[in-house]
Amino acid sequence: MESYGDLCAWFYDLDKPAAPELAFVWFAGALPPGRILEPMCGTGRFLVPLLQRGFNVEGCDPSPAMLARCREKLAAAGLETRVWQAALEELEPDEFDAALIPAGSFCLLHEPAAAREGLKRLHGALNAGGLLLLEFEPPYGAGDWPGQVTRVVSQGGTQIRLVSRQHYDPATQIDSYENRYELRQSGRLVRTEDEVLRLRCYTPEQMESELRAAGFDEIAIEHQDFGWVAKARA
Numbered sequence: 001m002e003s004y005g006d007l008c009a010w011f012y013d014l015d016k017p018a019a020p021e022l023a024f025v026w027f028a029g030a031l032p033p034g035r036i037l038e039p040m041c042g043t044g045r046f047l048v049p050l051l052q053r054g055f056n057v058e059g060c061d062p063s064p065a066m067l068a069r070c071r072e073k074l075a076a077a078g079l080e081t082r083v084w085q086a087a088l089e090e091l092e093p094d095e096f097d098a099a100l101i102p103a104g105s106f107c108l109l110h111e112p113a114a115a116r117e118g119l120k121r122l123h124g125a126l127n128a129g130g131l132l133l134l135e136f137e138p139p140y141g142a143g144d145w146p147g148q149v150t151r152v153v154s155q156g157g158t159q160i161r162l163v164s165r166q167h168y169d170p171a172t173q174i175d176s177y178e179n180r181y182e183l184r185q186s187g188r189l190v191r192t193e194d195e196v197l198r199l200r201c202y203t204p205e206q207m208e209s210e211l212r213a214a215g216f217d218e219i220a221i222e223h224q225d226f227g228w229v230a231k232a233r234a
């Protein structure tokens with residue numbers, strides 16, 4: 001089953017048009033000058049305002065639908081940068097000075113082997129001493145997960161409803177979502193899209209150990225007002 005398909009990307013763009021402010025301010029404040037990579041850039045809600053603030057940032061993402069929205073936003077803002085289709089596990093060696101993965105997106109690599117390969121590739125895409133800024137999701141406390149959530153967004157006569165069923169397994173620290181998107185035009189159901197998302201949650205100690213195993217150094221794990229972040233040097 002596809003994830004981050006057309007309806008998901010459309011819904012995401014309407015539901016989350018801008019980066020969360022506290023997170024954006026922290027990432028923008030922590031990034032050094034130089035060449036910056038945002039893998040998992042999605043619709044560009046971090047990438048576009050970072051470019052607008054003068055950062056030299058490039059982005060990649062495996063979802064054609066998310067990338068199409070990102071490219072539309074870049075064009076609408078009159079901005080140009082390299083944005084390409086690639087999963088984290090497929091990153092080629094490069095010489096970026098920094099990389100950022102906000103919003104817990106890294107946790108989407110829920111298979112341990114994929115997550116480890118992703119971190120290794122990320123290490124290889126950075127210069128020696130290059131800075132990684134990565135936000136991650138901590139494990140849930142008992143009974144802390146919401147179960148089923150319905151959200152609706154609209155644009156003109158178009159409405160997209162998301163029905164999301166969440167399940168968290170404390171043993172594996174995997175947070176699973178079964179999502180159904182329903183597109184309605186003038187009240188008529190036109191299309192549906194189903195997806196399953198799985199996220200692996202990390203304790204600060206687990207994240208530190210994964211980063212170290214991938215070759216990162218000078219690792220600092222911090223709790224910020226918006227969530228947990230790791231800072232590390234390649």
Ligand SMILES: C[S@@+](CC[C@H](N)C(=O)[O-])C[C@H]1O[C@@H](n2cnc3c(N)ncnc32)[C@H](O)[C@@H]1O
Nearest residue numbers: 004040041042045062063066087088103105108
């Ligand atoms: C929740 S979105 C967040 C995007 C962006 N970080 C933001 O805050 O708007 C997660 C993104 O991760 C991408 N993604 C999923 N699996 C990936 C992988 N293995 N490698 C790289 N990106 C991936 C999806 O296509 C999606 O665009």
